[in-house]
Amino acid sequence: MPPLSNLAVRDIETLVHPYTNLAAFRETGPLVLERGRGVFVYDNEGKAYIEGMAGLWCTALGYGNEELVEAAAAQMRKLPFGHLFTAKSHDPAIELAERLKEIAPVPTSKVFFCNSGSEANDTQVKLVWYMNNALGRPRKKKIISRIKAYHGITIASASLTGLPANQTDFDLPIANIRHAACPHHYRFARDGESEQEFSARLAEELEQLILAEDPDTVAAFIAEPVMGAGGVIPPPAGYFAAMAPVCAKYDLFLICDEVITGFGRLGTMFGCNAVGFAPHAISVAKALSSAYIPIAAVMLPEVMYQAMLAESRKIGTFGHGFTYSGHPVAAAVALKTLEIYTRERIVDAVAAKIPQFQSRLNALGTHPLVGEARGLGLVGAVELVADKRSKRSFDAKAGVTARCAQFAQDEGLIVRALADAITLCPPLVITLPQINDMFDRLARALDRTLDWATREKLLVL
Numbered sequence: 001m002p003p004l005s006n007l008a009v010r011d012i013e014t015l016v017h018p019y020t021n022l023a024a025f026r027e028t029g030p031l032v033l034e035r036g037r038g039v040f041v042y043d044n045e046g047k048a049y050i051e052g053m054a055g056l057w058c059t060a061l062g063y064g065n066e067e068l069v070e071a072a073a074a075q076m077r078k079l080p081f082g083h084l085f086t087a088k089s090h091d092p093a094i095e096l097a098e099r100l101k102e103i104a105p106v107p108t109s110k111v112f113f114c115n116s117g118s119e120a121n122d123t124q125v126k127l128v129w130y131m132n133n134a135l136g137r138p139r140k141k142k143i144i145s146r147i148k149a150y151h152g153i154t155i156a157s158a159s160l161t162g163l164p165a166n167q168t169d170f171d172l173p174i175a176n177i178r179h180a181a182c183p184h185h186y187r188f189a190r191d192g193e194s195e196q197e198f199s200a201r202l203a204e205e206l207e208q209l210i211l212a213e214d215p216d217t218v219a220a221f222i223a224e225p226v227m228g229a230g231g232v233i234p235p236p237a238g239y240f241a242a243m244a245p246v247c248a249k250y251d252l253f254l255i256c257d258e259v260i261t262g263f264g265r266l267g268t269m270f271g272c273n274a275v276g277f278a279p280h281a282i283s284v285a286k287a288l289s290s291a292y293i294p295i296a297a298v299m300l301p302e303v304m305y306q307a308m309l310a311e312s313r314k315i316g317t318f319g320h321g322f323t324y325s326g327h328p329v330a331a332a333v334a335l336k337t338l339e340i341y342t343r344e345r346i347v348d349a350v351a352a353k354i355p356q357f358q359s360r361l362n363a364l365g366t367h368p369l370v371g372e373a374r375g376l377g378l379v380g381a382v383e384l385v386a387d388k389r390s391k392r393s394f395d396a397k398a399g400v401t402a403r404c405a406q407f408a409q410d411e412g413l414i415v416r417a418l419a420d421a422i423t424l425c426p427p428l429v430i431t432l433p434q435i436n437d438m439f440d441r442l443a444r445a446l447d448r449t450l451d452w453a454t455r456e457k458l459l460v461l
């Protein structure tokens with residue numbers, strides 16, 4: 001292994017890295033990025049990488065967008081901070097809320113701003129509880145999420161998240177959170193079960209779960225249109241159409257986590273439109289500002305707002321909000337981002353690129369290491385297996401996906417290893433030749449992983 005750079009050594013001694021094996025990291029050190037342009041980022045030695053994950057599913061407009069930089073600078077000069085507490089306000093927050101209401105895929109009464117996807121989903125949980133107290137049904141509090149869902153890492157959001165690493169030894173989940181089955185057909189369908197049949201069974205299981213819990217205690221269902229950090233799992237055919245009537249039957253409030261899928265990712269402005277999910281409330285973040293600055297929002301319906309009004313009358317205030325809720329600089333950048341999406345017809349532009357992205361992705365399904373190639377819109381994954389026929393996974397300790405991500409990095413491509421999957425979620429501005437380039441690099445990384453895994457005798461032959 002080459003010696004660690006001075007920056008790497010300083011990093012190891014000072015930073016705690018999220019989602020990193022902190023012990024292994026002390027040997028490997030970080031990849032230190034210095035700058036970016038378009039879909040490329042450059043490390044501190046000048047090496048270029050295609051940012052195949054748009055950072056963390058978020059830099060939708062790519063890197064080096066001067067309009068966003070200018071929007072931030074202009075707002076900083078004018079009013080660098082303003083808050084929304086105690087009846088204060090400012091233009092950018094008002095305008096951004098109006099804009100979000102205009103483009104909302106479902107009737108939206110009001111917008112509550114926060115700074116991250118986790119805060120948005122934490123807020124969703126609190127607002128459901130608050131609403132049901134206002135509506136005089138204090139027992140109706142349980143929220144149903146799903147195994148392998150990712151909704152963030154604050155205490156309520158991490159509880160909604162259905163991944164062991166976010167809960168083990170953090171003493172989570174909290175009370176009143178339940179997890180329904182993961183809708184991954186390749187992994188969890190029974191032999192011969194079609195996607196439609198699988199969806200119907202999951203809906204039946206959801207109903208059994210609600211009945212077992214007592215419907216009067218179940219308040220809400222939360223879902224991502226496509227599961228992201230759980231390994232990019234698109235819903236099986238008919239999934240939301242099957243789940244929605246069960247939720248309606250027991251009067252569940254529907255929350256759509258659009259933190260990854262909002263603003264064009266699936267070839268529709270909101271992901272819920274692409275998968276046939278009609279929620280009551282929506283969480284957005286990431287592409288809202290193309291990740292140039294943190295901002296997130298909860299888009300909520302009139303029924304919830306009326307309940308909040310009632311509580312506010314009773315208690316004397318609405319006791320929830322962050323110092324940086326609706327920060328004017330973040331709101332100004334988000335407004336400019338939405339303006340660019342409209343001007344550049346981002347939804348149509350993405351829709352035009354999806355066929356090529358998905359066809360290159362699907363073609364990887366024939367690779368000897370790939371058990372399943374799956375995706376929707378401009379997001380996808382390949383699941384690596386030790387044996388294609390039996391779908392047997394590699395032993396997690398062998399670190400095969402991490403190795404593949406490292407080979408991709410050597411090839412100048414940043415991907416993410418998430419359990420058995422290698423995931424892709426490039427900036428929405430990626431061009432068709434760049435899509436080809438990205439998949440060529442990933443194919444080389446898979447070949448190198450195959451050679452390595454063969455040498456290590458990790459494959460079932």
Ligand SMILES: Cc1ncc(COP(=O)(O)O)c(C=O)c1O
Pocket residue numbers: 056057115116117118119121150151152153224228229257258259260285
């Ligand atoms: C679907 C989804 N929800 C919520 C979050 C949490 O967002 P944040 O990391 O901004 O708290 C993420 C982050 O990746 C996400 O993918």
